[in-house]
Amino acid sequence: MYKVLIVEDDPMVAMINEQYIRRNKQFYVVGTCKDGKSALEYLEEHTVDLIVLDVFMPHTDGFETLRQIRKTKIPVDVIMVTAANDRESLEEALHLGIIDYLVKPFTFERFQIALEKYIAQIGALKQIDTLNQKNIDFIIEHSRKKTEDILPKGIQEKTLTLIVTCLKDAKTDWVTGDEIANVIGLTGVTVRRYMNYLVESGHVIGEMNYETGGRPCMLYRIAN
Helix, strand or coil: CEEEEEECCCHHHHHHHHHHHHCCCCEEEEEEECCHHHHHHHHHHCCCCEEEEECCCCCCCHHHHHHHHHHCCCCCEEEEEECCCCHHHHHHHHHCCCCEEEECCCCHHHHHHHHHHHHHHHHHHHCCCCCCHHHHHHHHHHHHHHHHCCCCCCCCHHHHHHHHHHHHHCCCCCEEHHHHHHHHCCCHHHHHHHHHHHHHCCCEEEEEECCCCCCCEEEEEECC
């Protein structure tokens, strides 16, 4: 099993991240730190395979923490979690060698994609003693294909994130598929396909509304 350290100053987000990790049997959480300073101190005494690292934290933020990790050559991989969606932040994170970059809010499925990226990359590296261009190409391609297999056919990560964000930002408790379609600019058929997937996976609750005065319609809200 892979040892994971969560570095997150928001207790609720840290708890959700831990729940997501625990649902993947190949990982277990060894600790949670509230800022980069305490994370660096933890890494001085403990060995960790993977860090789920927030960006905006007190004392030492995620980028400075990651710079220190690379400077001191601590052998650990990093999935960065942030509300920052600007190009400069992404470029710096990539430069510092992250496994993945998750922008809040993200779905459980997207989080699992990040974990699978790590598994695919580490697993492929362990199977090869001497690297050549063919091996390297295989590792990169194998990692990409692994992530594509997480979501069902016809469900795209970007669209899924847009729909979940729309539900979370809704001004009312329940919204219809047509309302979601109008906000995002998708067809009703497309939205229904995604809503069926989210309901089946337990992330969204669907309820039939018979009080429309006409044809009943489905109402949706994020599951608690």
